[in-house]
Amino acid sequence: MKCNQLTRRDALKTGCATTAALIAPTVIPSSALGNQDTAPPSERVTLAHIGVGGRGSFLLNLTQQQGHGIQSVAVADCYKQRRDSAADLIEGKPYADFREILDRHDIDGVIIATPDHWHVPIAIMAARAGKSTYVEKPLGLTIEQTLLCRRVFLEEKRVFQYGTQQREAEHQKFGRQLVLDGKLGELKAIEVKAPDGDRGGSTDAIPVPPDFNYDMWLGPAPMVPYTADRCQPPGTYWIYDQSIGYLAGWGAHPLDIMVWCYQGDQTGPFSIEGTGVIPSDGLYNTVIHWDLTLTMADHVKITFRPGSDSTKFIGSEGSLELTRSSIRANPTELLDKKLPNNDHARNAASHIQEFADSIRNGEQTKSHIVDAMRSDIISHLCDIAVRTGEKLTWDPKQEQLVGGSEKAIGMLHRAMRSPWTL
Numbered sequence: 021m022k023c024n025q026l027t028r029r030d031a032l033k034t035g036c037a038t039t040a041a042l043i044a045p046t047v048i049p050s051s052a053l054g055n056q057d058t059a060p061p062s063e064r065v066t067l068a069h070i071g072v073g074g075r076g077s078f079l080l081n082l083t084q085q086q087g088h089g090i091q092s093v094a095v096a097d098c099y100k101q102r103r104d105s106a107a108d109l110i111e112g113k114p115y116a117d118f119r120e121i122l123d124r125h126d127i128d129g130v131i132i133a134t135p136d137h138w139h140v141p142i143a144i145m146a147a148r149a150g151k152s153t154y155v156e157k158p159l160g161l162t163i164e165q166t167l168l169c170r171r172v173f174l175e176e177k178r179v180f181q182y183g184t185q186q187r188e189a190e191h192q193k194f195g196r197q198l199v200l201d202g203k204l205g206e207l208k209a210i211e212v213k214a215p216d217g218d219r220g221g222s223t224d225a226i227p228v229p230p231d232f233n234y235d236m237w238l239g240p241a242p243m244v245p246y247t248a249d250r251c252q253p254p255g256t257y258w259i260y261d262q263s264i265g266y267l268a269g270w271g272a273h274p275l276d277i278m279v280w281c282y283q284g285d286q287t288g289p290f291s292i293e294g295t296g297v298i299p300s301d302g303l304y305n306t307v308i309h310w311d312l313t314l315t316m317a318d319h320v321k322i323t324f325r326p327g328s329d330s331t332k333f334i335g336s337e338g339s340l341e342l343t344r345s346s347i348r349a350n351p352t353e354l355l356d357k358k359l360p361n362n363d364h365a366r367n368a369a370s371h372i373q374e375f376a377d378s379i380r381n382g383e384q385t386k387s388h389i390v391d392a393m394r395s396d397i398i399s400h401l402c403d404i405a406v407r408t409g410e411k412l413t414w415d416p417k418q419e420q421l422v423g424g425s426e427k428a429i430g431m432l433h434r435a436m437r438s439p440w441t442l
Contacts, residue, residue: 065376068094068121068130070142072106074253075156076133079183080106082369083131090376094121100231116233118142122149128379129179131372132156135256136263137241140165141440143180144172152179152379154372157276158268159396163432166400167419168442170393181375182387184276188367188374191347191359192277195340199281203354204335207320211334212278213327214271216310217258221249221303240436249303258304265306268399270329275395276387277331277342278322285394288317289415289422292398294324296406312402324402404431 069080072095083092092110096118097103107114115121121130122145129152132142140160146153153173159182160166173180186192198204225245228234234246241261249255256262257269279285294312299305314322332341341348345362349355371387378385397414405412408431413422421429436442 063089063380065090065128065379066126067092067376068096068112068124068127069106070096070118070121070130070132071134071138071156072097072102073099073133076131077102077106079131079133079154079156079368079372080110082365083372084110085369086373086376089380090373093127094124096121098233098237099229117236119145122146122151128152129154129375131375133183135237135251136269137161137261138239140169141240141436141442143169144442147172147176147178147180150176150178152181152375154181154183154375155392156183157272157392158263158399159272159392160400161263162434163397163400164434165442166393166396170389173389179375179378179382179385180389180392181371181378181385182276182389182392183371184273184387184392185364185368185371186273186277186344187280187386188370189344189362189364191362192342194357194359195342195347195349196277196281198340198349198354199333203338204333204340205337207282207284207318207333207335209320209334210278210282210322211330211332212271212274212322212324213330214266214274214324215329216326217265217304217306217308218254219299219302219304219308221255221258222247223303224248238437240440242437247303255303258306260305263306264399264403265308266326267307267310267403268396271324271399271402272395273344274329274331275324275398276391279391279394279398281331281333282320284316284318284320285314285398286416288417289413290314290316291411291413292401292405293411294402294405298407307403307406310402310406312405314398324398400432404428407431 067083067090069076069092072080080092083090093112094115095103095106095112096115103114121127130146131154132139133156136158139155143153143155160169224247226248228246237251250259258265263269292312292314294310296307296310298307309326312324330341330343332339338354339350344364374385401412401414408425408428410425410428412424412428415422
């Protein structure tokens with residue numbers, strides 16, 4: 021019997037959670053995992069990959085480059101050809117149903133690179149099954165999901181790594197330290213930019229491919245006709261049933277750098293207001309062309325607009341702009357040393373290695389669940405502000421909207437298609 025419901029009680033009844041004895045990695049012979057040229061079992065971290073499409077296969081390939089301390093042993097995907105090919109690559113086992121991976125006692129952690137709407141449901145089930153979890157961004161489909169994910173991982177004491185690989189870049193670390201050390205003087209404003217979404221996407225129903233389990237792919241999302249653009253990028257990012265678009269899907273990166281360098285979103289109530297466009301033609305219907313302003317309790321003004329991926333900190337004594345590949349400062353003397361060239365693939369590989377090392381050592385990762393929650397909540401508040409047209413106030417201590425309308429409060433939650441529940 022499989023675990024569709026995500027309550028701890030039902031997970032225990034159906035065997036989707038493990039006992040305390042399963043928290044530590046299982047010691048089994050190396051040969052039993054299909055690769056004898058590996059580290060001793062007591063030193064090895066075994067991983068499974070849930071979702072091996074474009075992003076998932078990128079992460080899987082990087083995992084294979086991390087040396088003998090990590091071993092990928094299983095994959096799950098709704099496309100048969102994808103899962104079979106990926107399983108052949110790692111000499112592991114393919115699964116059509118990810119829950120069978122969570123039932124295995126010999127797997128320490130899972131890497132989740134599914135479409136957005138599956139991130140938190142699978143992550144919660146994994147944590148309750150005793151698995152540490154690497155989750156590609158964004159986090160939840162709602163604020164409710166995001167808060168529950170944080171709570172479950174802290175309760176279950178599982179390692180969580182968010183897929184915000186930019187934290188591994190040396191220029192990002194250096195820039196963060198400049199902000200934290202007060203080199204910009206009193207912080208006045210932050211400008212955040214992320215690539216915009218778009219209109220389009222076919223709404224014409226077509227037959228589901230024969231090797232594709234569309235019902236499982238939709239999972240908790242509404243049952244709707246299959247179209248050519250729904251289940252592949254950019255549809256997986258720009259359809260509201262499945263995501264909130266690039267407000268979170270790409271915004272997670274520069275917003276993550278913001279919360280990594282600045283704690284103002286935790287100090288007291290802050291407001292969110294602004295505008296955006298919700299396309300009404302075609303399949304894509306997440307917010308585009310947004311222009312949002314956050315006013316923090318410490319009076320720092322944060323703007324969030326479309327543009328190249330960047331986070332700019334503006335202080336009384338200078339400014340600093342961080343992008344995926346660069347760092348710029350005014351005055352330039354703030355950059356008093358030459359930084360190594362940035363390699364995003366190498367950063368992503370380091371992120372995976374850190375995930376495995378954290379499992380092995382029982383340590384918190386750089387991109388932990390609390391920071392993932394912080395940036396994800398900001399994305400959702402921006403989406404709600406655009407869709408309601410309201411100026412919202414969020415209390416980070418109570419973790420609730422202050423004085424929001426019934427419509428705004430209702431958007432903190434979304435119904436899930438039966439039999440999937442939170």
